[in-house]
Amino acid sequence: MSTSTNSLADAWAASPVGRIAAPLREQVIHALRAAILDFRLKPGQRLVERELIEQLGVSRTTVREALRELTSEGLVTVVPQKGAIVSAPSLEEARDLYEARAALEAVVVRRFAERASKSQIMKLAAAAESFAEVAEAGGDAASVLTAKDVFYDVLIDGAGSAVLQQLTEGIQARVRVLRAVAMPAEGHSAAVEELRGIVEAIQRGDGERAGTLYSRHILRVVERALQSLEEAEGS
Numbered sequence: 001m002s003t004s005t006n007s008l009a010d011a012w013a014a015s016p017v018g019r020i021a022a023p024l025r026e027q028v029i030h031a032l033r034a035a036i037l038d039f040r041l042k043p044g045q046r047l048v049e050r051e052l053i054e055q056l057g058v059s060r061t062t063v064r065e066a067l068r069e070l071t072s073e074g075l076v077t078v079v080p081q082k083g084a085i086v087s088a089p090s091l092e093e094a095r096d097l098y099e100a101r102a103a104l105e106a107v108v109v110r111r112f113a114e115r116a117s118k119s120q121i122m123k124l125a126a127a128a129e130s131f132a133e134v135a136e137a138g139g140d141a142a143s144v145l146t147a148k149d150v151f152y153d154v155l156i157d158g159a160g161s162a163v164l165q166q167l168t169e170g171i172q173a174r175v176r177v178l179r180a181v182a183m184p185a186e187g188h189s190a191a192v193e194e195l196r197g198i199v200e201a202i203q204r205g206d207g208e209r210a211g212t213l214y215s216r217h218i219l220r221v222v223e224r225a226l227q228s229l230e231e232a233e234g235s
């Protein structure tokens with residue numbers, strides 16, 4: 001996976017971080033993390049210290065601390081002779097991440113079915129239909145991802161598990177950098193029907209079925225995503 005430019009300034013028009021209550025280090029981490037997760041900084045983009053210092057108006061030490069934190073989160077990778085880049089997981093890593101995501105989020109779905117209130121189930125149904133509207137209207141990748149994230153947010157809220165939330169959020173962050181590449185290949189019409197099927201199973205009180213359907217949905221996406229990533233790596 002490659003980017004169309006090696007220039008950080010061309011890829012990301014960042015402003016100097018403000019002198020607000022939050023420590024500068026946290027502001028820089030937040031700015032970089034948001035740019036990566038929103039795809040303004042794409043997989044493979046070089047993160048040159050000098051350019052980051054100039055754009056963000058902070059010290060070299062602050063930039064290095066921020067990059068170290070994002071490296072620990074899996075969003076940044078340090079490559080010998082090249083420096084820090086936005087993580088571009090290999091096909092093997094991508095498969096592992098997606099399969100771990102499928103297993104964990106299937107548990108989230110089952111917990112949602114067990115614990116969610118009627119209003120939360122209604123919110124989940126509404127989120128599935130909102131996703132359908134965006135997907136069927138031909139929205140761009142960012143819009144479709146945002147709509148799908150709303151569905152996930154309702155699930156994690158209704159599951160009522162801080163442990164599951166922490167585990168899945170770590171994987172979600174790392175998977176998200178892959179999803180922009182994979183999204184065009186996902187097959188929105190199939191995804192719409194799959195999410196509706198999950199909601200229907202939950203409405204019937206069949207959490208086991210809902211979890212199985214969710215896992216199948218993710219694993220179907222895996223195959224399409226890996227094919228798309230393989231093509232991107234070969235281009």
